Amino acid sequence: MSPQLEVMREQIVALLPRLRRFARSLARDPHDADDLVQIAIEKALAKHEQLHEEAGIARWMFGIVKNAWIDEVRARARRERLLTDEAAGVTVADPLAPAHVDALAVADALARLPDEQRLAVGLVLIEGLSYKEAAYIMEVPIGTLTSRLARARTALQDMLRGSTGDTR
Amino acid sequence: MSLSDEILMAYVDGELDEEKRASVAQAVATDSEVARRVAQQRLLRASVQAAFSAVLDEPVPEHLVRAARSAPAGTTVADLARKRAANARLRRLLPQWGAIAASLMVGALIGARFLGNSGEGVLVTQSGQLIAHGALAHALTDQLAGSQAASAGVQIGVSFRAHSGEYCRTFSLRRDPGGASALAGLACHSRGDWHVDVLARSAPDDAGAYHQAGTALPSAISQALDAAIAGEPLDANGERAARERGWRP
Numbered sequence: 001m002s003p004q005l006e007v008m009r010e011q012i013v014a015l016l017p018r019l020r021r022f023a024r025s026l027a028r029d030p031h032d033a034d035d036l037v038q039i040a041i042e043k044a045l046a047k048h049e050q051l052h053e054e055a056g057i058a059r060w061m062f063g064i065v066k067n068a069w070i071d072e073v074r075a076r077a078r079r080e081r082l083l084t085d086e087a088a089g090v091t092v093a094d095p096l097a098p099a100h101v102d103a104l105a106v107a108d109a110l111a112r113l114p115d116e117q118r119l120a121v122g123l124v125l126i127e128g129l130s131y132k133e134a135a136y137i138m139e140v141p142i143g144t145l146t147s148r149l150a151r152a153r154t155a156l157q158d159m160l161r162g163s164t165g166d167t168r
Numbered sequence: 169m170s171l172s173d174e175i176l177m178a179y180v181d182g183e184l185d186e187e188k189r190a191s192v193a194q195a196v197a198t199d200s201e202v203a204r205r206v207a208q209q210r211l212l213r214a215s216v217q218a219a220f221s222a223v224l225d226e227p228v229p230e231h232l233v234r235a236a237r238s239a240p241a242g243t244t245v246a247d248l249a250r251k252r253a254a255n256a257r258l259r260r261l262l263p264q265w266g267a268i269a270a271s272l273m274v275g276a277l278i279g280a281r282f283l284g285n286s287g288e289g290v291l292v293t294q295s296g297q298l299i300a301h302g303a304l305a306h307a308l309t310d311q312l313a314g315s316q317a318a319s320a321g322v323q324i325g326v327s328f329r330a331h332s333g334e335y336c337r338t339f340s341l342r343r344d345p346g347g348a349s350a351l352a353g354l355a356c357h358s359r360g361d362w363h364v365d366v367l368a369r370s371a372p373d374d375a376g377a378y379h380q381a382g383t384a385l386p387s388a389i390s391q392a393l394d395a396a397i398a399g400e401p402l403d404a405n406g407e408r409a410a411r412e413r414g415w416r417p
Contacts, residue, residue, distance in 0.1 A: 005241055012236040020232075021223040031409065035329065038235055038399040045241040106219035124181060125216045131183050150174045157212055 008048055011057045012041060018058070018127065019065055025122035026069045028111045036072065040064040062127070063137045066119060073115055109159035117152035120145055171195060171202060180209040231400040290322075290341065291364060300355050300362035308337055308355055308362045312411065314404045325352075327407045330396040333417035334358055335410050336365075338389055354392050357415035366392040 012019075019040065023033035044051075044064050051060050110118055116138070123134035124145075135145040171192060178184050179192045195202040290304035300308055307322035316324060325338035336356040355362040368388040402410060 009237050013233055016228045016232055016236065017224045017226075020226070020228065021220050024223050025220055031406075034229055034232065035399060037232055041232065041235045042239050042399070045236075045239045048241050102215065103219040103222070106215055110216070110219075121216060125213050126220050128217075131178075131181070146174060146178070150177055153177060153209070153212060154173070156216065157208070160212075160215070 005048060008051070008057065009045070012044065012061065015058060015061055019061055022062060022122055022127055023065055023069070025110060025126045026065075026118060027072070028107065032072075036065055036068050039068045043068065059129075059133055059137060062123065062129075066137060069119075070115075105160060106156075109156050112159065113152050113155060117148050117155070120148040121152050121156070124149055171205075173205070176202070176205055176209055180206060180213055229403070229406075231403055231406070235400060291367075294361075298364040298367065300364055304339065304341065304355075305362055308339060308357075309415070310411070312404070312407055314407070326393065326401045327410065328393070328397045328401045329399065329410075329417075330356060331398045332356075332396075335415040335417070336393075336396060337362075338393060352389050354389050354396070356396075365396075 016037070019037050020033065023036040023040075024030060027033040027036055040061060044061060051057060110121060113121065119138055120134060123129045123137060124131065129137070131142050131145055131149075135142045138145060140148075175184070175188070175192065179189060184192065192202075192206075196206050197203075290300065290302050292299050292301045299305075304322055307316075307320065307324060311320065311322065311324050313324045313327065321341065323340045325340065327335065327337045330336050334356045336354060338352065338354050341351040341353075351367060353364050353367040355364045357363075366389055
């Protein structure tokens with residue numbers, strides 16, 4: 001096995017916490033999020049020759065997670081047209097600490113955003129990437145990214161105000 | 169000076185060039201309304217970030233580390249599209265498998281032969297499909313591979329998530345100790361039932377004992393597993409979590 005590939009594998013291992021966080025911002029369910037990461041790892045390794053040095057492995061991996069998520073969203077939409085999901089809408093409420101409630105409210109609000117807005121929030125606000133990097137990963141012009149981000153923020157602000165009754 | 173929301177967001181995100189940044193900073197210092205809007209944007213950014221920061225502190229699941237270190241590299245393997253196609257092929261084969269299984273072993277006989285004489289069958293047919301029943305259904309729903317009694321009539325092998333999103337588990341049905349043959353199968357959970365998609369005879373090893381892992385599975389089962397599996401088998405925690413979710417995708 002090439003030393004280069006070995007290095008890449010360890011770089012992916014080092015990125016796992018961030019990839020999991022990014023996936024969690026896209027797929028609400030932690031298991032689904034980890035499934036996305038797993039699929040991304042397999043895809044990345046299967047086409048590891050396509051990584052260009054200048055692109056950087058983090059950006060490359062985020063892009064693969066994004067694509068895996070989009071595939072999954074589309075597949076899910078197809079399935080849901082075919083059958084009703086019995087599990088949908090079933091949530092179990094745990095007793096929650098206030099900080100946890102806040103985090104849940106944010107995650108709930110995020111989950112209600114349109115997919116492309118959620119992606120912008122995940123990359124810029126959660127992962128802290130620059131507009132340029134985020135636009136590259138989303139394969140859109142920077143202007144498109146910034147307007148999605150602005151709409152997402154306004155919507156989040158409104159939802160979070162509504163959910164907590166807090167006008168800040 | 170009126171500043172758009174987009175400019176203030178870019179300011180908070182550190183995306184303005186030096187000249188613009190300085191002019192917004194100036195406005196923040198002198199205009200309380202601008203200061204309030206910037207504070208609101210900062211608070212939102214911080215809340216969103218904080219809501220997900222705990223993920224970084226979670227231990228990374230072992231199966232992901234394993235995938236990164238040892239998933240096959242190159243374009244000839246791990247091709248998901250190919251796996252999906254194989255999975256679709258498998259599904260087309262299923263009615264046939266079901267028919268073979270049903271003709272080989274009929275209803276309650278299976279229960280009597282493989283699970284002592286409780287009298288209750290472990291497989292029933294329902295609109296052409298083989299469904300786990302009785303002790304087999306209970307074991308598939310409740311039994312964890314890590315903590316099952318070696319003497320249990322049903323041994324659970326590998327649990328995993330299929331490309332279809334369903335949870336699937338391999339199982340073996342034990343015959344009397346020292347019996348010459350046993351049954352192994354693959355069942356997937358859908359709408360409250362375990363569909364037995366593949367069923368095959370397996371020979372117990374020399375000691376008549378049971379293997380739990382995939383190694384002892386008849387090739388028909390392990391091939392079906394390879395075709396259906398999405399990612400890695402569930403580890404003990406994943407198995408327990410899936411059980412708690414009622415094996416719902």
